[in-house]
Amino acid sequence: MEELSGLDASFLYLESETMPMHIGGVAILEDSMRFEDFRVFLSQRVHTVPKLRQRLVSVPMSLDRPYWVEDPEFDLNNHIRAVSLPAPGGWRELRELASDVFSGQLDRDRPLWEFVFVEGVDGIDQVPKGSVALISKVHHAGFDGKSGADLMSMLYDVSPVPRPVSAPSSDKIESLPGGIGLLARSALHLVTRPGKIPGLVWDAGKAALKASYLSRIEGIKTPTLPFKAPKSRLNDTVDKQRRWDSAVLDLARVKKLRRGVEGATLNDVVLAICAGALRRYLLEKDELPDKPLVAMVPVSTRTAEEKNAMGNQVSAMYIQLATDIEDPIKRLEKINISTLVSKLYQDAIDARSLMGFAELIPFGLAGVAARFYSRAALAKRHAPFFNLVITNVPGPPVPVYLAGHKLLVNMGTAPIYDGMGLIIPVFSYDGTISLSPTSSDNIMPDINVFTRYIRESALELEQAVNERVEAHDALNALISNKEVRL
Numbered sequence: 001m002e003e004l005s006g007l008d009a010s011f012l013y014l015e016s017e018t019m020p021m022h023i024g025g026v027a028i029l030e031d032s033m034r035f036e037d038f039r040v041f042l043s044q045r046v047h048t049v050p051k052l053r054q055r056l057v058s059v060p061m062s063l064d065r066p067y068w069v070e071d072p073e074f075d076l077n078n079h080i081r082a083v084s085l086p087a088p089g090g091w092r093e094l095r096e097l098a099s100d101v102f103s104g105q106l107d108r109d110r111p112l113w114e115f116v117f118v119e120g121v122d123g124i125d126q127v128p129k130g131s132v133a134l135i136s137k138v139h140h141a142g143f144d145g146k147s148g149a150d151l152m153s154m155l156y157d158v159s160p161v162p163r164p165v166s167a168p169s170s171d172k173i174e175s176l177p178g179g180i181g182l183l184a185r186s187a188l189h190l191v192t193r194p195g196k197i198p199g200l201v202w203d204a205g206k207a208a209l210k211a212s213y214l215s216r217i218e219g220i221k222t223p224t225l226p227f228k229a230p231k232s233r234l235n236d237t238v239d240k241q242r243r244w245d246s247a248v249l250d251l252a253r254v255k256k257l258r259r260g261v262e263g264a265t266l267n268d269v270v271l272a273i274c275a276g277a278l279r280r281y282l283l284e285k286d287e288l289p290d291k292p293l294v295a296m297v298p299v300s301t302r303t304a305e306e307k308n309a310m311g312n313q314v315s316a317m318y319i320q321l322a323t324d325i326e327d328p329i330k331r332l333e334k335i336n337i338s339t340l341v342s343k344l345y346q347d348a349i350d351a352r353s354l355m356g357f358a359e360l361i362p363f364g365l366a367g368v369a370a371r372f373y374s375r376a377a378l379a380k381r382h383a384p385f386f387n388l389v390i391t392n393v394p395g396p397p398v399p400v401y402l403a404g405h406k407l408l409v410n411m412g413t414a415p416i417y418d419g420m421g422l423i424i425p426v427f428s429y430d431g432t433i434s435l436s437p438t439s440s441d442n443i444m445p446d447i448n449v450f451t452r453y454i455r456e457s458a459l460e461l462e463q464a465v466n467e468r469v470e471a472h473d474a475l476n477a478l479i480s481n482k483e484v485r486l
Contacts, residue, residue, distance in 0.1 A: 002068040004056075004141060009065045011140040014417050016374055018240045018440075020105040023144075024110070024137040025412040025427070025436070026098050026246070027406040028121060032130040035082040035117050041403040042115070042155075043076050049154045051142045052079075055111050068142070071111055078110055082117040085133075087407075092124030093131055093450070095245050101135050102242040102413050102438065112139030127408060134402075140415055144298075146461035155409060156400035228318075228383065230289035232282065234386040237377050237418045238440040245451040246411040246436035251457055254433055257458075260329050260465035264336045269461070270426055271295060271339070272332040274390055274435065275321035276457030281450045282323070292320045292334075296386040296420075297342075317342035318386055328461045331466060379419030387421040389414070395429040411436045429432055 004012070011021040046052050054474050088094050097118065108113045118133035124426040143151065229235075255267045275293070282288040297317045319342060322334035391414060400407050412425030413435040421443035427434045435454050439447055 001057075002054075003472060004065045004068070006065070008141045011415070012066065012416075015105065017105065018238055019374070019415065019417045020103070020415075021140045021415045022102075022106055022137040023140050023412070023425075024102070024135070025416045026094070026244075027134045027402075027410050028124070028408045029125055029132050029134065029402055030128055030408050031405050033132050033403065033405050035119070037403060038117055039076070039080060040074050041162070042080065045075060045154050045165050048165060050139075052111055052113055052154075054142075054433060055107055056141070074111060079113055080115045080117060082119060085118055085120040085122075087120075088123040089120045091125075092448075094121065094124065098135050098413075099244045101137065101241050102244055102483070103240055106137060106139055106154075108299070110238070111131045112142060114139060115385060122259050131408070132405075135147055147276040152400070152410075155402050156396075157402075158396070158398060158400055160401045160404045160406070162403055164403075185389055227389045229294035229385070230291040231384060232289055232293060232387055232442060233285070234293075234387050234422045234439075235379065235419050236421060236443055237374070237379050238416050238421050239442045241441035242413075242416075243439050243441055243444055244413055244436065245447045246434050247451050247454040247458075248409055248411070248432050248434045249455070251428055251431050251433045253462065254458065257332075257461055257465050260461070263340075263385060264332060265339070267297075268332060268336045268339055270392060270433070270435070271297070271321060271335050271390060271456050272328065272461060273454060273458045275331055276328055277450060277453035278321065278388075278455045279323045279326075280457070288323065290324060292325075293323045293387040295319050295321050295388055295390045298389070298391045328457075328464045332461065374418050377418070384419060386420070388424065389420065389423045390422065390426065392426040393428075395427050397428070397430060399430050401452065409434060413438045416440060 015021040050070075051068065053071060053074050054068040056066040083097070085097060088472045097116075101114075101116050106114060114137045116135040118135060121127060121131045121133050122129045124131075138151065254269055254273075255266055257272075258264045258266065261268070263308050274295070278293055279288060294320070297319050299317055317339070319335065320338045322331040322338075325331045325334060393412065395410055407429070409432060410427050410429045412427050413436060414423045414425050416423050416438060422437060422439045424435055424437045427436070435451075437444070437447055437450060437454070444450060
């Protein structure tokens with residue numbers, strides 16, 4: 001048995017019918033593949049990721065956080081299904097199917113994941129006819145972006161020839177634990193948990209001193225804090241129907257955009273591309289705030305020893321997206337500065353220690369508070385924590401294969417919730433980078449328009465960077481020629 005951490009449990013507090021808390025994505029696989037072959041392949045590997053065979057067991061009266069336990073009734077067929085994409089089998093049909101799949105909750109009486117095998121992917125540009133898609137959902141209580149990427153190693157190989165996998169253990173699975181045993185464990189936790197408070201308070205005090213040193217002694221401006229973001233249409237309550245789409249860009253071209261600003265990173269460029277799209281989308285609706293939108297950017301706190309561990313181990317940076325700036329180069333410059341400042345504070349403060357306070361939150365009370373927040377629509381009544389989430393997960397830089405079928409593109413999704421109605425997972429893979437916005441029907445019904453603006457924002461930034469580089473090169477050439485004549 002493994003108890004959920006405080007952070008993992010938070011995704012259960014928030015979950016409701018209109019706010020399913022899963023991550024996942026859409027993968028497109030080259031060449032025809034039969035569903036039965038996929039089922040057999042998965043049955044031979046599913047045991048290599050323990051969370052896929054575990055379900056949650058709740059403590060009576062929600063006195064403590066739930067536990068992951070091996071499901072004695074696990075049946076792979078409850079987690080996979082095949083569907084055929086409606087004609088003409090193009091991107092629009094796949095986008096709408098994925099949006100519908102992402103709108104539903106996972107069944108908490110089973111292991112929290114689902115794969116939808118999609119046949120008939122015949123009408124997407126640059127995708128061979130007869131290809132298939134795989135729509136995946138895994139609960140955020142068990143996986144974050146990094147551990148979700150590790151999940152890929154179960155499905156994919158670096159060679160078209162699948163690697164051998166050891167057979168599952170033949171040990172008998174015990175029955176689910178009873179309520180009395182769970183209450184006894186919870187009683188022990190309730191007794192020992194207050195003993196962690198002095199250490200957490202000490203860590204919080206050290207973090208405050210470090211932050212004070214950076215702002216008062218070093219003169220480094222404090223980064224944007226939660227509740228400082230401007231109000232926008234992105235920060236309303238969300239409805240049940242999800243809207244999902246994806247823009248797939250050439251990674252090499254995106255990396256070249258770093259030349260526009262000295263010291264800019266790939267992450268800065270991605271943020272700038274999203275910022276340009278957001279600026280145009282909100283301007284056209286006459287809803288662009290005067291203040292810049294703020295993105296929460298998750299930061300993994302995993303150590304090398306925790307690389308393959310499941311669950312959530314993340315902190316966050318809050319980045320001003322400079323959506324109030326029209327010039328794309330100046331926007332990238334401002335984002336670069338905002339990111340540098342946030343990183344300085346992130347490095348100075350031990351985020352892992354501060355997140356330990358989540359361990360002290362009573363599970364039952366947190367669930368009641370989350371439901372009240374949603375029912376009372378409190379998201380409408382306060383400044384947003386932040387406006388949206390942009391999360392970047394690096395994937396394999398080389399082609400990978402599922403049962404011999406090449407993965408063509410990998411695109412992500414992640415949860416939205418009341419007060420935060422847009423998230424953009426960013427995946428890199430084999431020379432491509434996908435930016436995949438997820439929103440709800442009431443907030444971004446025309447998400448395909450916003451996705452087109454992502455592509456156009458990348459082109460706008462590319463043109464501006466090329467013009468700057470050409471002007472810089474011309475100036476250097478002129479200076480060099482003058483030096484020769486002198």
